[in-house]
Amino acid sequence: MESSFYLIQLLNGIQYGFLLFLLASGLTLIFGIMGIINLAHGAFYMIGAYLCYWLTGITGNLFTGILLAIPLSILFGYAVERLAISHLYKRDHLYQVLLTYALILIANELQSIFWGNDVHSVPIPELLKGAIQLTDNQAYPIYRLFISAACVVIAIAMYWVIQKTRLGMTIRAGASNREMVQALGININWLFAIVFSMGATLAALAGMLAAPVNTVYPGIGDNILIISFVVVVIGGIGSIKGAFIGALLIGLADTFGKVLLPEMASMVVYALMAAVLFWRPQGLFGKV
Amino acid sequence: MHTVTRPIIIFLCICLVMLLLFPAVGSPFYTELVTRIMILSIFTISLDLLIGFTGLVSFGHAAFFGIGAYLLAILFNDVEHINYWWSLTLTLSMTGMAALVIGWLSIRTSGIYFIMLTLAFAQMCFYFFFESPHFGGDDGIFLMNKPEIMLGSRQLVDLENEHHYYYFVLAWLVGVYLFLSMILRAPFGHVLIAIKANEQRVRALGYSTPHYKLVSFVIAGTIAGLAGFLEAAHTSFVTPAYLGWHESGMAIMMVILGGMGTLFGPVIGTFIVVLLQDFLPGFTEHWKLIMGGIIIGVVLFLPNGVAGLIYSLTNRLSSKSKEAGREHV
Structure with missing residues (x-):
């Protein structure tokens, strides 16, 4: 096989990894700061995809659809946190899983x-409809490049918010020592609500961006949920950097696994996770 | 940690009598359904040994259920007369070996990492069967003949007979229950319970906690394999879905809903969840909405599951129960 074929797979793997990063970064923050094992994260992805389908159908344009869907996702995440999750902060993890x-x-x-x-x-x-011709019979769709670019923009914006703003400082502090943040007089309920709806919105955004390439179907969120958890655990809980590396690793492992080892493609991802945890039980960038 | 008080024993005896009498009044459909629920109960009780007593939250327990079922179907696919005892011994010892390997690799981690590592191994097993052309792939695999339970040359139980199988499974359920309550009353069980409460302190007392956790994991895995074996012998059909994370997740739900840390709680949880799954769809097309509502209600209002509710009710009924002989179960 020629190099352009591998280039396409590489680009696909990176694009999938970026999408996973949007999901996993929210999940890892909700984990690390709030201590919540949020199985409903995939549901936000699903809701994002359906909102995108619905609003794009109404407005006739994907961009306005996404722009309208974002505030709805923020509101939805906020409502879920206030109505359901907020009752469970002091309870055992297992009840959060159940809820x-x-x-x-x-x-x-x-x-x-x-x-x-x-x-x-x-x-x-x-x-964004066209494709870039790589060789005579191989082309790469522009929309997939757009997904990658959009994810990079979001990742940079997130990096900026988390590293350079006061809110980001509070979030980082919360991820490393929750009790201390509380003791310093920061309203932890407010912080939790922001982190949760931010994570939910990132997941929904991933669903919106992926909707045109993956189609929208029932159960779309369940499939991606477990993979997002794999990414979070590989990267180390609470670490955004870890989520980024983990997402790219999984994206590439999954894509190349399907090409090179088709008969055991789906096992590759889990074998990778088991290997990482065997080597570093707390994940790549996790604290002991 | 709950104790089994006299009212609870009476309650369990009443439940047992009801289960014994059920086939006499229940329709064949419900007899079969309750058989399935009892098989699943064996599975969820074994998970409770890990979650509720040892404090190991396994998100991959369905792997052992599925391995038990697959082993029976694969090893004895072409055998015409399957010897029950032989097939059971072989299946359970191999499932136990699988649990030993997966457990040995997993107990190095703890907390959420343990959850995810058990999930990873279960998913690997799932995809192994799902993508393997030899074992039926995603279509699953049929078991041509059911095991025959012989004692000497006489047939002891006819597995084709729905009533026979019902009582057979019930006997296994009671046996597993008694076996686990015996284990938990023994010093070994006390160490497990102590590990759940405070592992560091137990280690400081000189116990090698990884070994205890591993033994607990193997026992639970083997019993889950038994449940898988019973299910495969019941339906004569095994699908990869048995090993999926949905199945593991569902089992955790049943344990928590019923009340973890009690051996009868998971049984109640299994009955509630499966009966709701059977009953609600006839009621409305969007039954999962109600199911979700019920689960949220239990989480918010019944902090210790249904078993917790039963405890508080019986304690209110008889305040004397506190003086009654306390036993750990």
């Missing part, structure tokens, strides 16, 4: 009530 599992059931059912159980596709806007 967020119930939220998945409810979200999936609401999706089937509002949008039905059909598979939908979201049209790629004219502007």
Whole structure:
């Protein structure tokens, strides 16, 4: 096989990794700061994809669809945190698992009530429709490049917020020592609400960006949920840098696994995680 | 940690009598359903040994259920007369070996990392069967003949007979329950319970906690394999879905919903969840909405699951129960 083929796979792997990063960064923050094992994270991805499908259908344009869907996702994440999650901060992890599992059931059912159980596709806007010709018979779609670019922009914006702003400082402090942040008089409820709705919005955003390439179907969130957890654990809980490295590793391992070892492709990702945890039980960038 | 008080023993005896009498009044459909629930209960009880007593939250327990089922289907696929005792021994010892390997690799980590590592191994097993062309792939695999339970040359239980199988599974469920309560009453069980409460202190007392955790993991895995074996012998059909994370997740739900840290809680949880899954879809198309609502209700209002509710009810009924002979179960 020629090099352009591998280039395409490399680009696909990176693009998948970037998408996973959007999901995993929110998940790792919710984990690290709030101590919540949020199984409902995949549900936000699903809701993002469906909101994108719905609003793009109404407005006729993907960009306005996404712009309208973002505030809705923020609101939705905030509402879930206030109504359900906030009751559980002092409870055992297992009850959080149980509650967020119930939220998945409810979200999936609401999706089937509002949008039905059909598979939908979201049209790629004219502007991004073409493909870049690499060789005579191999081309790379521009929309996938757009996804990668959008993820990079979001990642840089996140980096800026977390490293350079006061809010980011509080978040970083919360991730390393929650009790101390509380003791310093920072309103932890407010911080939790912001972190949770931010994470939910990032997950929804990943769903929106992926909607035109992956189509929108019931159960879309369940499949990506476990992979996001794998990324978080490989990177180390609470570490955004770890989530980034972990997401790229998984994205590339999954893509190349499918090409090079098709008969055991799905095992590659989990074998990678087991190997990393065997070598470093706390993840690549996790604290002991 | 709960103690089994006299009212609880009476409650369990009533439940047992009801289960014994059920086939006489229940329709064949429900007899079969309750058989399935009892098989799943064996599975969830074994998970409770890990979650509720040892403090190891395994998110991959379904792997052993599936391995037990697959081993029976693969090893005895072409055998015409499957000897029950022989197939059971072989299946359970191999499932136990699998649990030993996965457990040995997993107990090095703790907390959320343990959860994820057990999940990773279970997913690897899942995809191994899902993508393997030899073992049926995603279609699953059929078991041509059911095991025959012989004692000498006489057939002891006819597995084709729905009532026979019902009582057979019930006997296994009671046996597993008694076995686990015996283990937990023994010094070994006390160490497990202590590990859940404070592992560091137990280690400081000179116990090698990894060994205790590993033995607990192997026992739980083997019993889960038994449940898988019973299920495969019941339905004669095994699918990779048995090993999926949905199945592991569902088992955790049943344990927490019923009340972890009690051996009867998971059984109650299994009954509630499976019966709701059976009953609600006839009620409304969007039954999962109600299911989710019920789970949230339990989380918010019944902090110790349904078993916790039963405890507080019986304690209120008889305040004397505190003086009654306390036993750990």
